[in-house]
Amino acid sequence: MAEKEILLNVENLHVYYGVIHAVKGVSFKVPKGSIITIIGANGAGKTSTLKAIMNLVKQKKGKVIYNGEDISKKGTHEIVARGLTLVPEGRHVFPNLTVLENLLLGAYLRNDKEIKKDLEFVYYLFPRLKERKHQKAGTLSGGEQQMLAIGRALMSRPDCIMMDEPSLGLAPIIVKQIFDIILKLREEGKTILLVEQNAFQALKISDYAYVMETGKIVLEGKAKDLLNDERVKEAYLG
């Protein structure tokens, strides 16, 4: 781990919802160009962790360092501008806007001439989106909406993409496609932080993984090791 440059460093992160202490001091590191996974059951605090990194939840403590800069007090839009983006859970697309409009909004913060090139790149990754570019996003199938959400995140030219349960509620073949895309993105030099319940699939493509339970990281290790770990097998792989 040490030889690679650390892109995202989370130190002792706490998240509160009123009196509920949802994330209790989580620390982890995301090296550049790797795929890191956080697995865990419902309510373990995975989504809260991601939202806290993006500053989408306000009640939090702890340090988030991205690219050597403390971003824990920055607004969400400022964080996106620095190259860190989130594909939210449950496919948050803009249902009444067309696919193309959704993608163009992803490039909201950019003002360069390469938007068109990136649009072509997204279409290359997801040919279905090109076929349906003038269709309203709300009329797409679940898998296509997930592709659109990822595509929109890519349009901001992020260095690091955080994905919250990209496989949620999708057919196995679509899940495989999504994971293939994640691998392809890594080849393109992107760094990926994945949060998944689909532990088996996620661990297969990851470099390093953390296991969360009730707001804490209880286990971490190389993804391959975790795949064979008895405790992980028992809890998540069945």
Place this chain on the structure above:
Amino acid sequence: MNWYLRIRKLIQKKFPNNKFLHRYFGLIAFIIVGIISLFIGNHVNEFWQRLIILSAIYVIMAVGYNFSNGVAGQFSLDPNAYAAIGAYVAALLTMSPETKENVFILEPVMKPFDKIQLPFLIATLIGGLAAAFSAFLIGIPSFRVRGDYLAIITFGFGEIINVIANNLVSLTNGALGLKGIPEYTTLAWAIGWAIFSVFFLWHLTNSQVGRILKSIREDEIAAEATGINVFRWKLFAFTLSGFFIGIGGALFAHYLTTISPQVFTFFLTFNLLIIILIGGLGSIVGSAIAAVLFTFAFEILRVFEEGIHIGHINIPPIPGLRMVVFAILLIALMIFRPQGLFGDKEVSIK
């Protein structure tokens, strides 16, 4: 808006190389509509002319209101406040010092206003800017909440402005209101401003700005995760909306020539809300057309109050019956077309 697209296609076929025509087709279409309504307005009697002016004023306020409520999806209930601010500010600026001295019998008018008299256009603009500024100030605390809570908070601000209008006597003359406002709102002014407002907001809605505001309406979390500064854009939409409603209020004051706090109660908000619902939330052209329909329907439905004789059936004149008919029409619309006449569809530029 089929006819619009059809004409557009025809023109593209006839003049394939005229770039000017293609780029400004929307603007030209709006100007033609304006000229036609000006022409009609000049050739009908005063009753209808005044009705056309009134509907133009409603168009301005409705498209302004729809911009924040429909396009940006921020459900607010205080356009009456901005109309009132625009109206009072502009009226205070156009009234002559002598009139003001005569009107303000309870307390003399506040200092800078007792000597100022400005031309109509400048007064209207200042009225609009004052309304925009107050929308900006009200927006800052209001946008800490969303949805129903936002509606309640803005409703409160609407009432506060009304109370202020009743009690800040040295500026508003209290419940007596302002009288003797010069009747500056002619047909040309009203239609000119209406065309400008509709075109400006329509153009904005079809641009990247419109896309950003719509994304906030659709899904705030996703918009934020995309890097959009949601709070700032909401405030922008709200302020711009306040500006146009204020302009509408200023024209309204110089149309009525007498304003008082009773003109700007929640009833005005309610009317505007009906208009934008009829036209379709988020459709600028839709709410413009709905504003015209609404104003005219209110007058035309008066026939129901004159008593109806069909064969042997005699219905005696019943005052207020038109409101019942109007309500029935509204209910029918909401059943058969809940998304409004235009839904959120806009006449697109492409």
